Amino acid sequence: MYTFSSRLKTIALVLMVLGILGIGYSFFTAPKTVEDVEKILAADSHHGGGHADAAHHEPAAHDAHAATTEETHAPAAEAAHDTAHAHAVAATETAHGEHDTVHTEAAVAAHDDHGTAEAAHADAHAAHGEEAHDAHAEHQHHLEHVLGQLQNKPWSAVYVAALFFMLISLGALAFYAIQNAAQAGWSPVLFRVMEGVSSYLIPGAIIVFLILVAGTMDLHKIFIWMDKDVVAEDHLIQAKSGYLNKVFFLIRAAIFMGGWILYRQYARKNSLAQDDATDNSFYKKNFKASAGFLVFFIVTESIMSWDWIMSVDPHWYSTLFGWYVFASFFVSGITVIAMITLYLKSLGHLEYVNTSHIHDLAKFMFGISVFWTYLWFSQFMLIWYADIPEEIVYFKMRIENYNLPFFGMVAMNFVFPVLILINTDFKRLSWIVVMAGIVILCGHYIDFFNMIMPATVGDQWFIGAGEIGAILFFLGLFIFVVFTALTKAPLLAKRNPLIEESKHFHY
Amino acid sequence: MSNKVIHVLYNDDDILMDAVKKTRAAHHHIEEVYTPFPVHGLDKAMGLATTRIAICSFLYGLVGLSVATAMMNFIMIQDWPQDIGGKPSFSYIQNMPAFVPVMFEMTVFFAAHLMVITFYMRSKLWPFKSAENPDVRTTDDHFLMEVAVHGDENQLVSFFENTGAVEVKVIEKH
Numbered sequence: 019m020y021t022f023s024s025r026l027k028t029i030a031l032v033l034m035v036l037g038i039l040g041i042g043y044s045f046f047t048a049p050k051t052v053e054d055v056e057k058i059l060a061a062d063s064h065h066g067g068g069h070a071d072a073a074h075h076e077p078a079a080h081d082a083h084a085a086t087t088e089e090t091h092a093p094a095a096e097a098a099h100d101t102a103h104a105h106a107v108a109a110t111e112t113a114h115g116e117h118d119t120v121h122t123e124a125a126v127a128a129h130d131d132h133g134t135a136e137a138a139h140a141d142a143h144a145a146h147g148e149e150a151h152d153a154h155a156e157h158q159h160h161l162e163h164v165l166g167q168l169q170n171k172p173w174s175a176v177y178v179a180a181l182f183f184m185l186i187s188l189g190a191l192a193f194y195a196i197q198n199a200a201q202a203g204w205s206p207v208l209f210r211v212m213e214g215v216s217s218y219l220i221p222g223a224i225i226v227f228l229i230l231v232a233g234t235m236d237l238h239k240i241f242i243w244m245d246k247d248v249v250a251e252d253h254l255i256q257a258k259s260g261y262l263n264k265v266f267f268l269i270r271a272a273i274f275m276g277g278w279i280l281y282r283q284y285a286r287k288n289s290l291a292q293d294d295a296t297d298n299s300f301y302k303k304n305f306k307a308s309a310g311f312l313v314f315f316i317v318t319e320s321i322m323s324w325d326w327i328m329s330v331d332p333h334w335y336s337t338l339f340g341w342y343v344f345a346s347f348f349v350s351g352i353t354v355i356a357m358i359t360l361y362l363k364s365l366g367h368l369e370y371v372n373t374s375h376i377h378d379l380a381k382f383m384f385g386i387s388v389f390w391t392y393l394w395f396s397q398f399m400l401i402w403y404a405d406i407p408e409e410i411v412y413f414k415m416r417i418e419n420y421n422l423p424f425f426g427m428v429a430m431n432f433v434f435p436v437l438i439l440i441n442t443d444f445k446r447l448s449w450i451v452v453m454a455g456i457v458i459l460c461g462h463y464i465d466f467f468n469m470i471m472p473a474t475v476g477d478q479w480f481i482g483a484g485e486i487g488a489i490l491f492f493l494g495l496f497i498f499v500v501f502t503a504l505t506k507a508p509l510l511a512k513r514n515p516l517i518e519e520s521k522h523f524h525y
Numbered sequence: 526m527s528n529k530v531i532h533v534l535y536n537d538d539d540i541l542m543d544a545v546k547k548t549r550a551a552h553h554h555i556e557e558v559y560t561p562f563p564v565h566g567l568d569k570a571m572g573l574a575t576t577r578i579a580i581c582s583f584l585y586g587l588v589g590l591s592v593a594t595a596m597m598n599f600i601m602i603q604d605w606p607q608d609i610g611g612k613p614s615f616s617y618i619q620n621m622p623a624f625v626p627v628m629f630e631m632t633v634f635f636a637a638h639l640m641v642i643t644f645y646m647r648s649k650l651w652p653f654k655s656a657e658n659p660d661v662r663t664t665d666d667h668f669l670m671e672v673a674v675h676g677d678e679n680q681l682v683s684f685f686e687n688t689g690a691v692e693v694k695v696i697e698k699h
Contacts, residue, residue, distance in 0.1 A: 398622065399623075403622065403623060
């Protein structure tokens, strides 16, 4: 039996406390009013810096625009007036020596001209007033927009981290179900590790569900389609409201999470019961349950990705998005399984795990990393190539404002693992697998960051106290829950029919 | 000088593996082993060096990637940067997503084909090559171990007869 070392427990608790402090700080420092935003933007423009510049660009442009119209307007109107007047005078003088009728006509014409100039002047004045007013309103509108983004920032940070860690355990659960349904001979010695990782699904799903409920209660604006005022003016969202409405959204979330947790609890119960069984009935039950779960999972996972991730951009849609999200958290789940296996192995708890098991996990990390890249590129390239405005905005926004995270994650999730994990010998070295695992996990966190943040905080993003705090909190909670679950049962599934094969697995 | 070898025939791969291990332990030099199918672990038991063909393949893949990049950079960007459907042909990186499918396929093409050709060359395999099969049964259900004869021939024969062989033959080679 594994015992949760007090040192690791302390680390987990410290991470959670630090995380709560970071999250609390980011909520506390989020601006409350438009005036706060104005101050922040002003401070940003003084400090400069690439990101601050980008953020400040818009209001600065407004200001400049307003100022130039005011300056150029007066002389231009004045000049127009002068020419008209001069023309009228000249016309009167030349006409004077000729017929009276002509004189009168000319005078009338000149007068008319003058009148037009006057009118033009008045128009220009009115236009100027309106424009200045518009600029002001636009600036105010911009400030409110930025206020919304900055108030969303701490919520989004928590949401991204909560979703990421919950999906890691869901990815590990999907992997576990596949191993069961495929009757894999190599992996049963790792089943208890996978069950441990998937134990985080219960608290993780509850937290994500609470964040979704908070959205339906208008506590945050991560899901813009939940905002009545926005929907009232948005025909595209109105057309989707049959699907994107609060009640149906929560019902779906409850069904999905309930289904996943149900399978996880049922499979765990059977797996433990199989240890003391006299026949293989529990194994067979798990086999059937796993096959059924995989069907349920792939449907719900796809819908989950539309609901919880794609709907933050309710105007945008992509058909392979579900697969893309799946690949992202599936590889993260496998990576976490490999890292926890290596940790437990290093403490001497996993007697039968050898380098061949690690090699297999590393191969999965490698292969699914490439699979993720394939989907990432397919989604990007199809949209980039056709360049349809309604689709391309998604990537335009990310490339302009999230350039480093957007392309950096491709390096972290593809280039690095491909170069480091392509070597057979490297896949057997613990430190290589752990190092590659850390880079892959960071890369996929950034992947989820890139999926959520551009829609919720826009160009106001930053990986600061709130984001890091949220990661630390959920990391601490994850470690605490997973390692507590690992202490609950022996780390070797005893009577699994494939356990002997797995013990002697050799690649 | 006579160049004698012993051909030892087995009819089971497990017996063959044991025999190989015994032969290596007795420090007899195994010239070659002929089997009808791959015997898992035989290379390790014989102490053969691991293959480096994967390294070759990786390098060939890099060559393919370079060829694809250089080719498309020259054709599409340097030589005639036409506006084709609004695709940005100002620099390679700007139009890169459109080139990736070709870059990928060329990498795989070079890696696969050059590796196969390397394998043929290193294994000396080509059409019309005369087969080097010492005993036709080795392509069906028998395993043959060829060991060079040094020292006492009779002693060697009796050694191999004790390793579970179904047949031991002394052959004059060349």
